[in-house]
Amino acid sequence: MDLNSFLQSLQAWTVSFFEQLVPEYILPNLQLIIQIIIILLVGYIVGKLAKVVVTKILSVAGLKRITAKTWTEEVLRVTGYKGNIVDFIGDLIKWSIYIVTLAVVVQVLGFASVANIFNQIIIFIPKIIVAILIVVVGFIIADFFGKVFEEGMGKIFRDEILSKFSGGIVKYSIAMIALIIALSMIGLDVNALLILFTALLLIIVIVTCIGLKDLVPNFTAGIHVRGMLRVGDRIKFRNYSGIVERINPYSVDLRVNRKTVTIPNSILIKEPFEKEVKK
Template sequence: MSFNTTFDLQAITSDISVFFANFTPNYIIPNLKLITQILLMLLFAYIVGRIGKAITVKILSMIGLKKSNVKSMTDNTLKAIGYGGSVVDLIGDLVKWFIYLIFLGVIIETLGLPQLFIVFNTVAFFIPRVIGAILIIVIGFIVADFMGGAFGEAAKKFFQDEFLASVAGGLIKYSIAMIVIIMGLAIIGIETMALLILFAFMLLASTIIFTLGMKDMFPNFTAGVHLKRVLKIGEHVKIGEYSGIVENIGAVSVTLDSNGKKVNIPNAILVNNPIERKNKK
């Protein structure tokens, strides 16, 4: 058994030696020009790809996309899927691999593999659509962040309530984000009808829930409009059992300073009671 094993190993070693002995004269030398061309194209593709990424990142950084995206949802999304760079780096990487695939397609065509060349070209020309979709989503997320924050601040001043302002701002923010995601998927070529239906259903459900949650506060809003015409900051008033100096007239309540104590009274209660003005102390 030991003799046979030794014999088999010797045969394998001999075959390998013969293969490599014939490899250079039979494969390398006849195709030396082609191999040199392929190696040069690979080197050129690597250099051009790296330069393409650097230029892309530089341009996107110059127009402010990198700074604008620091607090955006996009970077958080990339971290969630395991990508360590920013969205600008992602676009740069896509440009780099687009260049790599173009050169790889040329190499495959040079080798005489037309069907594989078609596949690589299809993949390569799909990447610009992905880049366009990502740009739309990134810009949309930045707009969503801005609009959500602006609407939230406006809602905070109007409602005088942190929770309602947060809900209103979040509803605007994530609605815009969902719209741009659907737009991005449509650019790539993914069917978005199901997502549109789902988004419409979610938006309708959110609107209904928000409206039902606000129904008890609507009287306070309408009363607040009236009270802003009737009351003035600094006035000493007595309304029903409440008495004090008016400190703030909000959308849903009025704040009175009653002997050093802050009293918040719903507008709907105030508007249904007579207002007695006193001389300011």
């Protein structure tokens, strides 16, 4: 068989196939086919419009500005999503509508078993949306209070490492609580995760208390020292005589000749020192 004969045979089979397809399959089910096309078209348009409306509302509400340069954006980048949180929520709503549309199409076609699967997915979708919103709001709150606590501890203790560590504990604790609530919202058993989180938090608190046992006495003593001394006062403590150069949260810097002597606050208030009275 040459090429021309093959092409003629293929053309004849194709024409015969469509001549049988239209009267035997398409025409009897034309109403059903049109109905499915309309459902898919409406679902596609509604999904697109829903994303535009949701993203517009969330942008006007300031969610994009609030979450800019926050932990929420970092998490999205780690997952590989290229948009922001507003786009993510819009895409989530859009694809939820697409899934509902496919479920309607499956029901119209009469596939009962497949329709049951889609129905279970549809029931599960609102829980996923609520869980994601809980995580987003929780991460925003965690980032906010983490920064507030870090700045507050920095002003109190004037220690960058301690302030960042304290802010990190608050931030990750709130984020973990939000994650646990979100997982429980979608029906997962979070008892083991809750026990693990409580144990880790308890360990961190114990380690922190042990690490601060030497700093707390100096810090509380520093409150008394600030009431007794001022920068520029001349004092004599033990074998040192000099001018108070700086009063730190945990110690006092004393300028002795060309050297700086650091005296812990807890030691300074326990032993007598001489202070020169200005006339």
